[in-house]
Amino acid sequence: MITNKMRITDVVKAYPRAVEIFNDFHIDYCCGGKDFLEDAIQELGIDSKSFIDLLNKKLAKTAGAADTGQVLPIERLEKMNVPELIDYIMETHHTKERDLLAECDELMNRVLLAHYGHHPEQVIPLHGLFSDLRKELQEHFAKEEKLVFPYMKESCLGNGNSGYVKELEDEHDAAGNLIKEITACTNDFTPPKDGCASYHLLFQKLQELVKDIYIHIFTENSLLFQKYEEEQSDEKTC
Ligand SMILES: [Fe+2]
Numbered sequence: 255m256i257t258n259k260m261r262i263t264d265v266v267k268a269y270p271r272a273v274e275i276f277n278d279f280h281i282d283y284c285c286g287g288k289d290f291l292e293d294a295i296q297e298l299g300i301d302s303k304s305f306i307d308l309l310n311k312k313l314a315k316t317a318g319a320a321d322t323g324q325v326l327p328i329e330r331l332e333k334m335n336v337p338e339l340i341d342y343i344m345e346t347h348h349t350k351e352r353d354l355l356a357e358c359d360e361l362m363n364r365v366l367l368a369h370y371g372h373h374p375e376q377v378i379p380l381h382g383l384f385s386d387l388r389k390e391l392q393e394h395f396a397k398e399e400k401l402v403f404p405y406m407k408e409s410c411l412g413n414g415n416s417g418y419v420k421e422l423e424d425e426h427d428a429a430g431n432l433i434k435e436i437t438a439c440t441n442d443f444t445p446p447k448d449g450c451a452s453y454h455l456l457f458q459k460l461q462e463l464v465k466d467i468y469i470h471i472f473t474e475n476s477l478l479f480q481k482y483e484e485e486q487s488d489e490k491t492c
């Protein structure tokens with residue numbers, strides 16, 4: 255049973271399908287996972303009791319559904335050690351997001367050219383925001399893959415540098431802020447009525463990218479980094 259006194263990250267760990275509802279209501283479960291649900295609801299300005307009731311009802315209905323856990327296979331992830339989690343994140347999220355960034359980049363350029371004349375208020379800022387996000391993510395993935403993740407795998411035996419964790423969390427916050435701006439700029443990924451097929455596809459792919467980034471950041475902030483820091487403080491091997 256979910257209560258508003260729970261931290262958002264604990265709700266997601268106990269009920270992975272909550273991410274779908276959090277996405278709909280724009281509750282930040284990745285960078286803001288450490289916040290209490292109560293505070294996030296208050297920020298939205300909605301009635302706390304009604305929202306918690308809705309959450310519990312929806313999650314009770316979908317409990318045991320065949321696809322439960324596929325988007326976020328929490329039970330499997332919680333059993334993984336640090337090197338296994340790192341490999342999973344790179345194979346699952348880095349690969350998928352690189353592909354989506356490339357697809358969105360091509361579509362973004364097509365939409366910019368086709369709609370520059372009649373939707374400049376949307377396509378120009380969106381092009382800038384998407385370019386910033388792509389740059390941030392490409393550099394962030396390179397830093398994780400070439401520097402921090404190999405270091406984390408090796409430092410499982412001790413001498414960890416949690417400064418790296420803070421750096422990556424700060425970069426996640428920066429990406430999260432760009433995503434919030436993209437969500438607002440696209441009217442929550444709703445293309446204009448006269449938008450062409452590429453416009454629609456761009457918004458669909460951008461939303462797919464954003465949803466994957468949320469799960470990706472949650473997996474790093476709330477599972478990988480937490481496990482890494484616990485293992486460092488316990489001086490356990492992993
Ligand atoms: Fe990552």
Ligand SMILES: [Fe+2]
Nearest residue numbers: 394398422474
């Ligand atoms: Fe990351």
